[in-house]
Amino acid sequence: GAVVSQHPSWVICKSGTSVKIECRSLDFQATTMFWYRQFPKQSLMLMATSNEGSKATYEQGVEKDKFLINHASLTLSTLTVTSAHPEDSSFYICSATSRTSGTYEQYFGPGTRLTVT
């Protein structure tokens, strides 16, 4: 149980275009979903936290107008990178916490590798 999927697993886009990444909890209802970004050989950096039906909370330094997050349901959150630039190329990972998880464990998706050319 507790599977999180992401789509697409990788994407290449041209500079100036927008890209949407989906994060789904497949077999549980996610109280909260988190979006992380990871550059090569670096750790995960939290970008934003989203709760179903409310606005996402962005970490300091993350532009909310550039990284649009929509948490439409208890099983789906989307991250849209608007007007992408090469410096946005990174590994984007979502995670979700279960309403029933007593350990507050976060279940991670497999990640989406974004390359902006």
Next chain:
Amino acid sequence: GQNIDQPTEMTATEGAIVQINCTYQTSGFNGLFWYQQHAGEAPTFLSYNVLDGLEEKGRFSSFLSRSKGYSYLLLKELQMKDSASYLCAYRTNKLIFGTGTLLAVQP
């Protein structure tokens, strides 16, 4: 600030034991997690400590001392497949990750 430190790299031999340390400083604390991450993949959960002491799970054990802001992950009977990055993270209302320790297991 987000103060959490762990060694950048470690090397160990197949069949041996290795201990990866993690220190942290935080005013709010709701548990310490260890994750394993292979290159290009998402992290996978290894362990969770919220109380002081040792938690053992097969070849992996994790220890926590809240008063010292210290945790370690102990890997026994190392296998080549254990070569990966190991991330410690403490939880407040979110997870704060360390930079990860890249473990190389050599034959």
